[in-house]
Amino acid sequence: MALPTRVTLWEAGPRDGLQNEPGVVSTEVKVELIDRLVDCGVTHIEATSFVSPKWVPQMGDHEAVMAQMKRRPGVTYQVLTPNMKGYEGARAAGAEAIGVFAAASESFSKKNINCSIEESIERFRPVVEAAKRDGVKVRGFVSVVVGCPFEGDIAPEQTAKVTKQLYDLGCDDIGLGDTIGVGTPAKVKRMIEACAKLVPLEKLGGHFHDTYGQALANTLAALECGLARHDASVAGLGGCPYAPGATGNVATEDVVYMLDGMEIETGIDLKKLVQTAWWISDRLGRPPASRVARALKSKCL
């Protein structure tokens, strides 16, 4: 399989990243982060989440974020909407792309969203139907696609089954998330191959966490399978770089550096991205988790 010549990066920092940071970030900083990322050339960005502030207080300012961010034409600003209430709130705030979140393991589904996989799919059904009716784009996510903290290894066929359910539901594309970062290249390839038997490859994307330092190797494995959409998080937001067991997303800078070196186009300006990584990290009071951001600091700032 030839490598893709162009990759679309979905920037997860403002939502998946900041939601999992210990500190609280102001609306003003969130909005500036989104605008700065778009200035770097990011075209797809997860902006916030329309989940009850009772469960996710970090994203409680979703309406204000949606109202204040710039919304550049051609850029997809996606928001998480776990249910109809979230969907309605997102639409009222002008969302044109949403995301729904399932898991590949029953135990993780129960712990994370408090229902079975089947129940989650049924809960998403009216959301996706409403989105289709309203002309709103829908991303599906599958978490713990290769390994689960409660069940251990996940069979590729199990992940493929949930992926197919989200596809059949009407999701425009599906992000395959190694939520706890335990994947290694061979496992990732087997998982993607199983999914690609049931869902067109061009509908699939990778979402790797760097908990065990495997995220870039897994990204390479996914590229070799033909995956041309990848989630990443500026500065590796979503996990403290120094805490044991930190579960940060792969840093966007590290992915862009690799893709630049492989002459795979992303449309993202690495220098501006490194500047943005340091800008948000300064606001969080610690250096970026990204090795590229640290290595290029003096060249870019």
Add this chain to the structure above:
Amino acid sequence: MALPTRVTLWEAGPRDGLQNEPGVVSTEVKVELIDRLVDCGVTHIEATSFVSPKWVPQMGDHEAVMAQMKRRPGVTYQVLTPNMKGYEGARAAGAEAIGVFAAASESFSKKNINCSIEESIERFRPVVEAAKRDGVKVRGFVSVVVGCPFEGDIAPEQTAKVTKQLYDLGCDDIGLGDTIGVGTPAKVKRMIEACAKLVPLEKLGGHFHDTYGQALANTLAALECGLARHDASVAGLGGCPYAPGATGNVATEDVVYMLDGMEIETGIDLKKLVQTAWWISDRLGRPPASRVARALKSKCL
């Protein structure tokens, strides 16, 4: 190309690692580190360097290290010997495997070892001849194989030429070092392919630095080219994990984790290795650079 089913890891922590750490480490700690690594299942280890203490004071205790380490049968304890004086010292200390160090770029050769590439090869000639006569194994190293801090990108053919010179000189195998960590998978593959045109593939090994977070992706690329020898450094020794521009070796734990997950045998016990990573890191007063060591701390310690 099928992936190797078994990989030999060359442990670089005690020499390449500790030599590039800011603090001074006692002989006692160095010796214990070597013995602990061998207990983990490491079979090939760079123990010290017979370079003048004037140039490399960190390795000035090479004789004491050689005298005090355990020397388990079947384990290769290799030492760096840049010239005949070093070789004689190493032999007097009982070394049975040595290493010589060339560069793929003229500027790096001049800066690093103060002579041209050609002069370095001529300087190594009597060393390798003596080693062959004495039945001593010889590793050759080529540094800056894909990129040089002074010359930028290095042509694959240039690296291949120097690799061939070391092979012709009589080196038993040659480690290809991305010294400044700027390589990305496509560049690494082109470099290895060029080398494999001139030197048998089974004589080649990979040596990747994680400065830009690319080391594991590059290791995967090298595995896909068939490379079954890889250098790595316990705890990622050789670069502070938090300093901008740190140029640490890839952490052995991260490589072993990936290879374990790919069912590629290394013979190394990951749990013991993580314990060793924390042990040496505690002595250096900071956490390991390895994400695996940090993520598995509570499970292994």
